[in-house]
Amino acid sequence: MNSMEYLFSLAGQLLLAGVLITLLLGKFVQAPEKLRAGVAVLLVVLMLIPVNGLSVAQWLRSVTGDLSVLMLVVLSNILVQRLFAFKLLDDSSRLLLLLGIILAGTLLYPFALGLGAVDSYHFGYAPVAMSVMLALLSIVCWYAGKRDLAVVLLLPLLAFNLQLLETSNLWDYVLDPVLFVYALIQTVSYWWKNRLIKGA
């Protein structure tokens, strides 16, 4: 693993841990502004503490694997929102992104894990068709006024070109199982809340 791959994977674990801790700490993190930067620094320090030969971030990575670029975007969005009350993606773009992740995961995981004769993961190697599809989706989003989402959809391609992850498969830049499960939970939760509001 080269240093760029290491830094990129570390960033993913820091963000994931950051989100988990800020969610656990709840109101404390939303408290006075001066505390927010302190909490952010504390998170980084905590994640780098070595435990039995690996840092906390590396132990987390042993379980989750490397996180995809879109997962980093989603995590950054949550963290920035919690710490600095600022959104990287507006709510409708975020929902569209999560729906896209569910669709992509549904196309990827069952077939990659053995359903049928064609391995969907294969299309992520030398991924001309996948690259064109992502670019087209991005253009559609741009002209539909979802400029934040249009830019976000290009980030996996840019990271793939720079080989920022260990993998040589574009699928791994687009999504990961943690993101897929998160998208499922968030979308079901969104649908459930809407149903309750409409029913009220």
Place this chain on the structure above:
Amino acid sequence: MPLAKISSVVITSGYAVLLLAALLPSLLSHLPPKASPALALEPIASLKAFPAVMKMGYACEDCLVPSVHGANVIEKRDGGLLATWFGGSREGGRDVALWGADYNPASQQWSLPRRIIGPAETKAALGRYIKTVGNSVLVRGGRDELWLYYVSVSVGGWAGSALNVALSRDEGKTWGAPRRLITSPFFNVSTLNKSAAVRYSDGSIGLPVYHEFIGKFSELLHVDSKAQVLDKRRITQGRHSIQPLVLPLDSEHAIALMRDTGPSPGHVLSSNSADAGQHWSADQALELPNPDSAVAGLRRPDGSLLLVYNDLAAGRNSLALAVSCDQGKSWKTVRHFEQAPDGTGEYSYPYLIRASDGNMHLLYTWNRKRIRHVVFNDNWVEGGEP
């Protein structure tokens, strides 16, 4: 021009630059699509005229650890052999490491086993927790490059395996830090190797691997000469065919022979490719029995195929050699390496290569205590006695 319009043009131009930066490198590096490389056959002349050779020994008689398994072997540049296997207190134990030994053909002696790599070194290099290591396969790379592809497990059993690769530039005396191959989108589980790699005309290799997480099926991993994954193709599907042995028949045709993990009685399974491993036919059961155990083999210079397998419906206490002269359609068992009539004993996980002098070297697990080494040649296969 109003400021708002200028601003809009700048933003759109920025997006266009980003779009091109995202799309162009991928298109430029992968278009036009490259034709899939042809399979390469080993250029070895037939040596049937030589006197029959058949010698049995051990790659490790005292293996230094209680349990050993999963041996493989490769010929070194000096004509000697290098073998690796995994060993420790038990299969899957946290103390299991990869061990290796060198064979000197002049003295016909193996060196003492030496520890090559284990969970600790893999953990340090990968920056992840590694519980144990498993099967390994040695592959000749470019000049003076020897690649060691091996399985490691972080969580769970063998179904949670991932592949790693380490490089040696001194014929296996020392090894560089390993790195992980990403071969699956689901937490990078589960990819395992067992059999020898096949070569392509462009220097890349096809590494036969298998998956045993939800399904149990065989795959062919296409890897370049620097151990970067280029592609992965599914050989079989379902829950019953693992540990593929891929034998090239010519530049386009290949046969995969597999272990049957389905309901008993099992049979050796086969699948064929007519486009150098890009696509594979549905698997078929051969007449050869298979007691849920791995097979090994090679293609001989005359085009016939050899297969080492456990010729029993159950148990691994008999290890036989079969020959096919019709590209794997029918087989005839011609020799036995081991036969324990009382039903005890385990002779399993064979690995077969042909050295440049024409002799074939077979390694297999002997009762999980030792690694057996057998040297034989074509004349012995044809019935000649040493």
